[in-house]
Amino acid sequence: MSTSVSENPPKPEGGDADTVAGVPRSRIVVASMVGTSIEFYDFYIYATAAVSVFPHLFFPKGNDTTALLASLATFGLAFVARPLGSILFGxxxxxxxxxxxxxxxxxxxxxxxxxIGLLPTYHQIGLLAPALLALMRFCQGLGLGGEWSGAALLATETAKEGKRAWAAMWPQLGAPIGFFMANGLFLIITLFMNHDNSSPDLEGAFLSWGWRIPFLLSTIMVMIGLYVRLKLEETPVFARAVERGEKVKTPVAEVFKTSWRQLIIGTFVMLATYTLFYIMTTWVLSHGTGKTAADGGTGAGFxxxxFLVLQLIAVVFFAAAVPVSGWLADRYGRRITLLIITGLIMVFGLTFGVxxxxxxxxxxxxxxxLxxxxxxxGLTFGPMSAVLPELFPTNVRYTGSGIAYNTASILGAAVAPFIxxxxxxxxxxxxxxxxxLVAATLTFVALLVMRETKGESLDDVGA
Structure with a gap:
């Protein structure tokens, strides 16, 4: 493998024109954002159903807490699959x-x-139902394991000079957009079908068939995403790496051989983001709608x-913070921006009791x-699709950024709702x-040892 770089200074990742390899930048923005919106929509409808649907239809035995924990365990299964997906698709x-x-x-x-929208329930086929649900959840994890890093690279490797974090924040917007679509659809369906999660009716329309609608509707959005992505061209950074003969036969072996330190740093840089996100989405939904102490529970009784309305309002602030963080990361640097935000997350952790x-x-x-x-x-998530790809050379960037991102999902997200x-x-x-607070402290330490990547060319990383 050749590791040399061109004697000429590398070109900006995507040049300064309004097109990249003949493709309008607007199409690249849409392609990077629409895919992650669909992927996160798919992921969130499962997260919502894991609290409001699956404990009743797929894990009905035992008490309420046991059924909820069993449902959240299948939710966490996808996070185990995600690093495998990052290796496969990487x-x-x-x-x-x-x-x-x-x-x-x-x-x-x-x-x-x-x-998932077609699966029979426990009452219909017994234990095979949760087994099939777990299998589909595993496949969801495989897909998302390869999705995020690809969308991040599509954005960063076509960005204008000095605007990588801004370009990279577009796929990050897929998270709040997908969340808003998923929970908004569930809200409309539950209101229309008069479903009350505090006293679920197993024979009612929602638990009989209505919950399947968000899963089945994902097909329409996937078709739109495919249409947009099939009209793209390869990124110029990857094309230049191919011209230089830098491709390797086994990227996963190469990344562990040459970039193991970046893998560790990247994983822990993402840890607080993941922990915060799944506490603020999955766990808080179960807590907010759970029984109060007066009824023998520990929840807030909404x-x-x-509660879905409150979450949807809060997600607007999530979406608004993402472009702000992209601008900050380009203006002041990735490291200092994330150090300050992570410090604020540590303080926020101390306020839960209040x-x-x-x-x-x-x-x-x-x-x-909320x-x-x-x-x-939004502030911590926005710069991540620039930070993680910037840690790795082009020939292992898809694999390396994906493994770091998705290993953090196991440490920070898979177990977060359960814990x-x-x-x-x-x-x-x-x-x-x-x-x-503990998770954010580990991220803070990782940021302290991470190098600043704002001014580096993606062609030169690892050269």
């Missing part, structure tokens, strides 16, 4: 190219999500539809908690915040 992304691999990851995720104190809980206090958490989420449910039940909600 191999083809670094060997074959970004475009073809992005199409494959989108199809994998979309087919699995559609099939009506399911009322925000979520059951005495005097009301809509205003819960909404304030808005603060989602604002911080949070346990801590809240046994020690109180304040300890959920302490858990977030």
């Amino acid at each position: 191999h083809f992304g670094d060997r074959v190219g970004r475009k073809a691999t992005l199409v494959g990851s989108l199809l994998t995720m979309g087919v699995a999500t559609f099939l 009506k399911y539809t009322d 925000f979520l104190e059951p005495d005097g809980m009301n809509d205003g206090r819960m909404l304030a908690f 808005i603060v958490g989602m604002l911080l989420m 949070a449910v346990y801590l809240a039940k046994n020690y109180g909600v304040g300890w959920v915040g302490i858990y977030l």
Whole structure:
């Protein structure tokens, strides 16, 4: 393998024109954002159903907490699959190219999500139902494991000079957009079908068939995503690496051989982001709609539809913070921006006991908690699709950024709702915040040892 770079100074990743390899930048923006929007939509409808649907239809035995934990365990299964997906799709992304691999990851995720909408329940086929659900969830994880890093590379490797973090924030917007679509659709369906999550009717329209609608509708969005992505060209950074003969036979072996330090740093840089996000989406939904202490529970006792409205309001602040963080990361640098934001997340972790104190809980206090958490989420999530790719050379960038991102998903997201449910039940909600504080502290340390990548050319990384 040749590791030399051109004697001429490398060109900006995507030049300064309004097109890249003849493709309008607007199409690249849409392609990077629409794919992640679809992927996160698919992921979030599962997360919502894991709290409101699956405990009743796929894990009905035992008490409410046991069924919820079993459902969240299948939710976490996808995070185990995601590093495998990053290796699988990363191999083809670094060997074959970004475009073809992005199409494959989108199809994998979309087919699995559609099939979840067709699954029979435990009452129909017994234990085979949760087994099939787990298998589809695993396939969802494989698809998302290859999706994020491909979309991030599509954005960063075609960016204008000095605007990589701004370009890279577009796929990050897919997270709040997907969340808004998924939860908004669930809200409309539950209101239309008069579903009450606090006293679910197993024979009612929602649990009989209505919950399947968001999963089945994902097919339409997948078709749109495929149409946009098939009209793309390969990124110029990858094309130049191919011209220089830098492709390797086994990217996963190469990345562990040459970039193991970056893998560790990247994983822990993402840890707080993942922990915060899944506490603020999956766990908080189960807590907010759970039974109060007066009814023998530890939750806040909100009506399911009322809580979804609060979450949807908060997600608007998440979306608004993403472009702000992209601008900050380009203006002041990735490292200092994320150090300050991570410090704020650590402080936020200390406020859980105050925000979520059951005495005097009301809509205003819960909404304030959700808005603060989602604002911080947007600020920390926005620069990540620039930061992680910038750590790795082009010939292993798809694999390396994907492994770091998705390994963090196991450490930060797969276990976060499970641990949070346990801590809240046994020690109180304040300890959920302490858990977030610990995760953010580890991220803070990783940022301290991470190099600043703002001014580096993607062609020169690892040269």
